Amino acid sequence: MLMHTRRIRRDPLAFLTVMKDQYGDVMQFPIPRPPTYFVSSAAGAQRLLVGNASNYGKDTIQYRSLSLVTGLGLLAADDSDWRTQRPLVQPAFHHSALAGLTDVVVEEAGLITDTWRSQETGSMIDVEVAMMDIALRVVGRALFGDDLRGRSAELAQATLAALEVVIQRSRVPISIPRLIPTPANRKLDRSMARLDQAVGELVRQRRVESSSSAGLSGTPLLLDLLLAADLSAAQVRDQVVTFLVAGHETAASGLTWALWLLAAEPRWQDRLADSAELADVFPVVDEALRLYPPAWVITRHSRNQDQIEGREIPAGALLITSPFVIQRDERYWEHPQRFDPSRFEGVKPQRVAAYFPFGAGMRLCIGRDFARWEMAVVLRELCQVFRLQRAGTSSPRPLTEVTLRPGDGMPLRVWRR
Numbered sequence: 001m002l003m004h005t006r007r008i009r010r011d012p013l014a015f016l017t018v019m020k021d022q023y024g025d026v027m028q029f030p031i032p033r034p035p036t037y038f039v040s041s042a043a044g045a046q047r048l049l050v051g052n053a054s055n056y057g058k059d060t061i062q063y064r065s066l067s068l069v070t071g072l073g074l075l076a077a078d079d080s081d082w083r084t085q086r087p088l089v090q091p092a093f094h095h096s097a098l099a100g101l102t103d104v105v106v107e108e109a110g111l112i113t114d115t116w117r118s119q120e121t122g123s124m125i126d127v128e129v130a131m132m133d134i135a136l137r138v139v140g141r142a143l144f145g146d147d148l149r150g151r152s153a154e155l156a157q158a159t160l161a162a163l164e165v166v167i168q169r170s171r172v173p174i175s176i177p178r179l180i181p182t183p184a185n186r187k188l189d190r191s192m193a194r195l196d197q198a199v200g201e202l203v204r205q206r207r208v209e210s211s212s213s214a215g216l217s218g219t220p221l222l223l224d225l226l227l228a229a230d231l232s233a234a235q236v237r238d239q240v241v242t243f244l245v246a247g248h249e250t251a252a253s254g255l256t257w258a259l260w261l262l263a264a265e266p267r268w269q270d271r272l273a274d275s276a277e278l279a280d281v282f283p284v285v286d287e288a289l290r291l292y293p294p295a296w297v298i299t300r301h302s303r304n305q306d307q308i309e310g311r312e313i314p315a316g317a318l319l320i321t322s323p324f325v326i327q328r329d330e331r332y333w334e335h336p337q338r339f340d341p342s343r344f345e346g347v348k349p350q351r352v353a354a355y356f357p358f359g360a361g362m363r364l365c366i367g368r369d370f371a372r373w374e375m376a377v378v379l380r381e382l383c384q385v386f387r388l389q390r391a392g393t394s395s396p397r398p399l400t401e402v403t404l405r406p407g408d409g410m411p412l413r414v415w416r417r
């Protein structure tokens with residue numbers, strides 16, 4: 001393991017893929033504690049997330065680090081906490097909200113098309129910046145009823161700065177306690193204070209103007225559900241930050257990679273531009289999330305002993321599985337490296353084996369329909385107005401941060417149709 005440290009840091013995706021090829025479906029890393037396994041088969045991931053899900057909790061280094069920022073909100077909460085929280089927020093994600101989401105996304109995409117139109121046609125534009133921006137505004141307006149535009153830069157920067165520290169912490173096995181004022185801990189404190197302030201303002205403003213606007217298509221607004229529940233200020237803050245973190249960078253990452261994939265496919269761009277139904281766009285969304293699943297690893301902690309793919313897993317183990325590795329495995333996918341949205345045409349992605357960009361089982365992403373819908377509308381709106389082209393021939397190597405992100409932004413050439 002020590003010999004491989006540099007390799008793991010440089011390209012964990014390649015490392016995990018090699019481990020799968022070399023050691024099979026369930027391999028144990030040679031590190032003393034906790035016993036740590038990589039589960040790289042579709043059946044193994046199914047056992048972990050669905051078949052015996054109640055045996056596997058979220059008390060892992062990944063979620064402990066994330067919870068420094070999100071607290072024990074819905075994403076990082078375990079067991080009984082999670083069971084109380086999920087029904088509380090579920091009404092905000094009712095299917096009927098999606099029609100209202102279209103209006104919000106169309107309006108926000110209009111701001112991007114206006115900005116891009118004002119540039120000379122054929123200019124290079126960093127689409128990652130635009131996708132980070134739109135994803136934040138959409139999640140903000142849809143869930144918190146507030147036009148975050150004025151505060152979006154502050155919130156996004158504070159979130160990203162806090163998450164950066166979290167990523168660094170989760171990469172080293174021994175973390176320096178939070179109370180010791182190391183530069184990293186101080187940076188985390190500063191960004192948390194900024195986040196707290198921004199969220200505090202959001203909540204204050206909503207309390208003042210409460211009930212002036214509802215959620216999408218008449219569904220309750222997430223923020224109102226939280227404010228009406230018997231929660232402390234800290235609990236409200238944890239949920240707000242959780243939903244910002246879970247719903248912002250993930251969708252932005254998915255959109256950024258989808259645009260990059262589309263930029264090499266003029267035929268698919270034309271199809272999106274002409275699409276009458278959103279259903280025509282979903283195959284592109286689903287295929288982009290196959291090749292570049294923003295949540296590239298999922299981790300769990302075993303409560304009791306179990307067997308996965310015939311291998312004994314002791315209690316107290318750390319289990320790692322990866323949508324990125326499994327969704328590119330040629331045992332399950334023909335020409336797995338090829339971008340081919342037609343594989344999802346007429347197919348319900350939730351029924352596809354070896355495909356779980358939104359997780360699976362009881363801890364399935366609560367924002368799955370929201371995110372697919374949002375991505376489909378953004379892609380359609382942009383392709384109707386512009387053609388995209390890659391600038392060079394090399395592929396950006398995804399950085400494995402909280403989500404998969406391109407290292408140096410995503411500059412694409414943008415032409416008006």
Ligand code: HEM
Nearest residue numbers: 074075246247250251254295357358359363365366367371
């Ligand atoms: C392309 C975009 C997205 C991707 C790829 C994604 C991926 C995921 C994955 C893989 C999980 C499960 C994690 C695990 O099992 O350990 C998850 C959970 C979650 N996601 Fe998403 N997500 C996306 C968008 C969103 C959006 C837009 C929201 C909110 C508006 C959201 C909110 C959440 C929450 C709250 C959870 C925890 C659910 C629970 O445990 O009950 N996500 N997401």
